[in-house]
Amino acid sequence: MCNSIIQVEVIIPTQTKYLDLIGSIGEHIAQELDKFSGDREALAYNLNLVLTEATINAIKHGKLASPSDTVKITITIQENELNIKVYDYGQGFDLESVPLPDLDNPKEGGLGIFFIRTLMDSVTYTRQGDCNVLEIVKYLS
Amino acid sequence: MTLLKENTMNLKLEKINGCTVLFIKEERIDAHNSGELKEAVLHLIEQGEINIIVQLEQVRFIDSSGLGALLSGFKNAAAKSGKLALANMQQQVLSMFELTRLNRVFDIYADLTEAFDSEA
Numbered sequence: 296m297c298n299s300i301i302q303v304e305v306i307i308p309t310q311t312k313y314l315d316l317i318g319s320i321g322e323h324i325a326q327e328l329d330k331f332s333g334d335r336e337a338l339a340y341n342l343n344l345v346l347t348e349a350t351i352n353a354i355k356h357g358k359l360a361s362p363s364d365t366v367k368i369t370i371t372i373q374e375n376e377l378n379i380k381v382y383d384y385g386q387g388f389d390l391e392s393v394p395l396p397d398l399d400n401p402k403e404g405g406l407g408i409f410f411i412r413t414l415m416d417s418v419t420y421t422r423q424g425d426c427n428v429l430e431i432v433k434y435l436s
Numbered sequence: 437m438t439l440l441k442e443n444t445m446n447l448k449l450e451k452i453n454g455c456t457v458l459f460i461k462e463e464r465i466d467a468h469n470s471g472e473l474k475e476a477v478l479h480l481i482e483q484g485e486i487n488i489i490v491q492l493e494q495v496r497f498i499d500s501s502g503l504g505a506l507l508s509g510f511k512n513a514a515a516k517s518g519k520l521a522l523a524n525m526q527q528q529v530l531s532m533f534e535l536t537r538l539n540r541v542f543d544i545y546a547d548l549t550e551a552f553d554s555e556a
Contacts, residue, residue: 312468318464318466318497343497344532348499351499406500413535
């Protein structure tokens, strides 16, 4: 961890009013990345979106377990890798069983995981002790 | 033609050139306010306002639930032989419609003038 350039940890109640805060952190981080040479505005939007989608996912799952629960989000930038972990304390779900949306017959819902998968480089969802962790990686070079 | 009274989302409604224009005066549409947007549009349609243009000039961010709310409005308007179109979309918001191919579902206009010309 000593090589980390930036590490941010945020804990929020399972309330949607905090989505703006979490998304904004992602946008600001994109503006601070010294080594990133791609489309910074697009990265800022995408991090805002991915953090928003991952957090609402955790809020929904966490709320089912306990309305007073919290969601923890960590964002780590190390070398050329941006790593997001979102922890929820709900029952969890099978990420692999989430289907790709049928974009030719659009429906409400089901696009959150699609955005995360499409805009980032890897996504996993695993049980770790008493919580579930959605881990998202974006390579910055 | 009224908006729901309990709205906390900043929405403005105007009748312009015979069209119902819903101005979204928010920078962000996400899961915190998309439910309200969906209900507001549904309420308009239930009042018989089935041809709606949603003006998105101030919106710089939309998430999957926001797209879902607009799609819900589109489908509900279409079910009553009406139409929900979009105008003044910022480029990054438009990118989300392109990524999900929803730009092929909605009529998307550069501004209200273009929308009125096309809808007339």
